[in-house]
Amino acid sequence: LKIAILPGDGIGPEITEQALKAVKAVAKKFNHELEYEYGVTGAAAIDQVGDPYPEETHQLCLKADAVLFGAIGDPRFDNNPKAKVRPEQGLLAMRKKLGLYANIRPVETFESLLHKSPLRRELVEGANFVCIRELTGGIYFGEKGRKDDGNTAYDTNTYTREEIERILKLAYEFAGKRRKKLTVVDKANVLESSRLWREVAQEMAPQFPDIQTEYMFVDNAAMQIIQWPKNFDVMVTENMFGDILTDEASVITGSLGLLPSASIGVFTSVFEPIHGSYPQAAGKDIANPIATILSAAMMFEYAFNLPEEGKIIRDAVAASMAEGFVTEDIAEGQAQRTSAVGDWISH
Amino acid sequence: LKIAILPGDGIGPEITEQALKAVKAVAKKFNHELEYEYGVTGAAAIDQVGDPYPEETHQLCLKADAVLFGAIGDPRFDNNPKAKVRPEQGLLAMRKKLGLYANIRPVETFESLLHKSPLRRELVEGANFVCIRELTGGIYFGEKGRKDDGNTAYDTNTYTREEIERILKLAYEFAGKRRKKLTVVDKANVLESSRLWREVAQEMAPQFPDIQTEYMFVDNAAMQIIQWPKNFDVMVTENMFGDILTDEASVITGSLGLLPSASIGVFTSVFEPIHGSYPQAAGKDIANPIATILSAAMMFEYAFNLPEEGKIIRDAVAASMAEGFVTEDIAEGQAQRTSAVGDWISH
Ligand SMILES: CC(C)[C@H](C(=O)O)[C@@H](O)C(=O)O
Ligand SMILES: CC(C)[C@H](C(=O)O)[C@@H](O)C(=O)O
Numbered sequence: 023l024k025i026a027i028l029p030g031d032g033i034g035p036e037i038t039e040q041a042l043k044a045v046k047a048v049a050k051k052f053n054h055e056l057e058y059e060y061g062v063t064g065a066a067a068i069d070q071v072g073d074p075y076p077e078e079t080h081q082l083c084l085k086a087d088a089v090l091f092g093a094i095g096d097p098r099f100d101n102n103p104k105a106k107v108r109p110e111q112g113l114l115a116m117r118k119k120l121g122l123y124a125n126i127r128p129v130e131t132f133e134s135l136l137h138k139s140p141l142r143r144e145l146v147e148g149a150n151f152v153c154i155r156e157l158t159g160g161i162y163f164g165e166k167g168r169k170d171d172g173n174t175a176y177d178t179n180t181y182t183r184e185e186i187e188r189i190l191k192l193a194y195e196f197a198g199k200r201r202k203k204l205t206v207v208d209k210a211n212v213l214e215s216s217r218l219w220r221e222v223a224q225e226m227a228p229q230f231p232d233i234q235t236e237y238m239f240v241d242n243a244a245m246q247i248i249q250w251p252k253n254f255d256v257m258v259t260e261n262m263f264g265d266i267l268t269d270e271a272s273v274i275t276g277s278l279g280l281l282p283s284a285s286i287g288v289f290t291s292v293f294e295p296i297h298g299s300y301p302q303a304a305g306k307d308i309a310n311p312i313a314t315i316l317s318a319a320m321m322f323e324y325a326f327n328l329p330e331e332g333k334i335i336r337d338a339v340a341a342s343m344a345e346g347f348v349t350e351d352i353a354e355g356q357a358q359r360t361s362a363v364g365d366w367i368s369h
Numbered sequence: 370l371k372i373a374i375l376p377g378d379g380i381g382p383e384i385t386e387q388a389l390k391a392v393k394a395v396a397k398k399f400n401h402e403l404e405y406e407y408g409v410t411g412a413a414a415i416d417q418v419g420d421p422y423p424e425e426t427h428q429l430c431l432k433a434d435a436v437l438f439g440a441i442g443d444p445r446f447d448n449n450p451k452a453k454v455r456p457e458q459g460l461l462a463m464r465k466k467l468g469l470y471a472n473i474r475p476v477e478t479f480e481s482l483l484h485k486s487p488l489r490r491e492l493v494e495g496a497n498f499v500c501i502r503e504l505t506g507g508i509y510f511g512e513k514g515r516k517d518d519g520n521t522a523y524d525t526n527t528y529t530r531e532e533i534e535r536i537l538k539l540a541y542e543f544a545g546k547r548r549k550k551l552t553v554v555d556k557a558n559v560l561e562s563s564r565l566w567r568e569v570a571q572e573m574a575p576q577f578p579d580i581q582t583e584y585m586f587v588d589n590a591a592m593q594i595i596q597w598p599k600n601f602d603v604m605v606t607e608n609m610f611g612d613i614l615t616d617e618a619s620v621i622t623g624s625l626g627l628l629p630s631a632s633i634g635v636f637t638s639v640f641e642p643i644h645g646s647y648p649q650a651a652g653k654d655i656a657n658p659i660a661t662i663l664s665a666a667m668m669f670e671y672a673f674n675l676p677e678e679g680k681i682i683r684d685a686v687a688a689s690m691a692e693g694f695v696t697e698d699i700a701e702g703q704a705q706r707t708s709a710v711g712d713w714i715s716h
Contacts, residue, residue, distance in 0.1 A: 110558045110559065114559070140595050140596050141489070141595075145487050161526060162559055164523070166560065166562075167561060170529070175528055175562040176525055176528075177525070177526045177562050178523055178524070178525050179526065181522055182517070182520060183521070184520075211457045212461070213513065213524045214513040214514060214515065214524050215524050217522065218521075218522035240613055241612045241613050241616040244591070244614070244616050244617040245617060248487045248595060248620050249487050262556075262609075265587070265588045266588050266591045266613055267591070269588040269589070269592050270591040270592060274595065
């Protein structure tokens with residue numbers, strides 16, 4: 023098992039460290055040979071080499087079977103619209119260069135955290151769906167720039183049939199293994215790119231007769247996620263809509279700090295928590311490492327096809343939560359440190 | 370007072386009829402001379418004249434001091450990505466031709482409907498903010514089309530400095546009359562158009578020293594609306610983000626069927642409920658007319674600068690709700706018909 027570890031910014035280093043502990047423990051238990059190497063990204067990489075996704079890091083990822091990622095982003099760059107190099111560009115470069123076309127985010131509730139959900143319990147209890155976001159196309163990567171002495175700005179949203187087919191195929195596979203319902207989210211009443219999405223989906227749907235394909239406008243989806251989250255099974259959408267909807271979906275559970283993600287790629291796959299770099303907590307040993315540890319579980323399942331190993335990690339996480347051996351953000355009683363939770367889960 | 374009435378599709382005709390009753394009653398009480406004329410739009414207009422926003426209707430709107438609008442949209446067109454003419458195009462043509470650059474949506478809770486909110490009561494109770502969406506720019510109106518034999522589709526998101534300044538100015542005015550906080554929502558970490566938005570906002574902010582300007586990424590805003598709705602006072606954003614966020618914001622109150630909107634324009638202004646054309650209920654006299662009646666109240670306030678007249682309508686609506694004289698969607702006891710609620714509020 024060859025892993026590239028990209029800790030990134032903020033709390034990234036301390037949470038990836040805990041996930042690595044879990045990975046090591048499981049590798050040892052199952053006698054897997056484990057190789058790992060660190061790479062720099064984000065603000066840290068800008069400071070060191072002036073590039074948020076340096077070529078060296080990229081080569082490291084290409085050689086790896088999977089990438090374990092922390093978080094990037096730094097407040098120094100956020101309110102400076104004129105900054106030439108931003109940490110997020112590293113994330114986008116990584117996605118593009120590794121061909122990470124599908125971001126997979128399971129939305130799950132944890133019984134013990136339901137009282138933290140902003141939604142009424144009966145609406146969200148038992149909600150369980152997967153958001154699949156196209157990650158290498160759309161307005162993120164289309165041509166953009168300025169005209170008229172900088173007084174006009176533009177971005178281009180582009181999709182090709184191949185890009186849409188690739189992600190829909192993956193989405194249908196997920197739906198086939200789950201409750202067999204796929205919701206395709208677009209804005210086909212306004213956008214030409216969405217009309218192509220819908221056309222392709224309508225062509226593909228008959229090939230999956232056991233799966234119910236449903237079409238939903240993005241504005242409607244933004245409402246349904248709050249109103250009827252249990253109605254979703256697999257939701258698939260384009261890059262920009264996915265950015266908004268997956269974040270929205272992540273907070274309805276009350277367990278934002280616990281949700282992992284996988285980005286499936288052409289060259290390798292990347293596993294990371296969905297939360298950000300949380301700079302205020304950096305270095306304090308208080309951040310919740312569970313989302314990153316669960317991302318490592320997804321890595322065993324998706325990248326290595328080792329579901330049993332993944333399950334052991336999941337079970338250990340569940341046990342730490344059942345015991346209340348957790349960090350301050352979710353602790354009811356005594357709060358534990360990041361490193362202590364990592365040790366506990368990996369022991 | 371010269372009003373154009375565009376009933377539109379689905380329940381549009383029956384709900385605008387109730388709003389007109391209220392307008393007539395108030396006009397009579399205050400001795401305002403009232404002139405009104407009907408125009409066709411939407412699917413109805415496609416069926417009649419092949420154009421969802423016919424020139425005749427446009428001329429009618431141009432002559433009017435305000436437009437009272439029902440709803441448009443028809444399921445016959447929704448799942449047909451290849452339909453050449455769609456009802457929504459009429460809406461977009463109307464926005465563009467009338468220069469309706471600012472869509473204003475107050476998000477308010479009604480005590481008696483809080484139990485219908487998907488959010489926990491303590492989070493949403495007392496939430497009161499205004500969403501301001503840019504309505505004539507962005508990806509809705511940028512160049513769009515197909516390439517490569519139809520296998521590549523694109524949409525262009527464009528904003529000019531003038532467009533951004535105009536809407537931000539309006540947003541600052543709103544914030545000045547309220548709790549003096551403006552949240553500018555964008556995706557400046559990815560989009561060039563958003564970077565221009567943020568640049569312009571950062572230039573304008575010092576001119577409004579008593580107003581706190583806050584910047585928020587759209588994905589974060591999608592979370593905050595659910596998590597801390599009370600933190601918002603005035604939120605302003607571009608067209609596509611506004612489409613998603615205003616719909617999301619509208620459901621947190623539990624009173625979607627009750628929320629009005631105003632679209633402020635260069636040539637005239639349009640007042641309409643935020644809910645859709647609800648085709649299943651069309652012609653059944655069961656749809657809730659309150660959002661449209663409250664839109665009429667906004668019309669008195671914003672288009673005619675007659676706040677007292679607006680308040681009388683609001684008070685009558687509040688009374689109907691206090692009495693429980695309401696339609697089936699919100700009735701606790703005996704449900705009333707659309708027309709009966711309209712009569713009650715206007716008597
Ligand atoms: C940091 C930003 C560029 C990124 C995105 O918009 O994709 C983030 O919000 C995410 O969802 O991973
Ligand atoms: C019908 C559609 C074109 C429209 C939009 O996207 O603007 C609607 O969703 C709205 O918000 O008024």
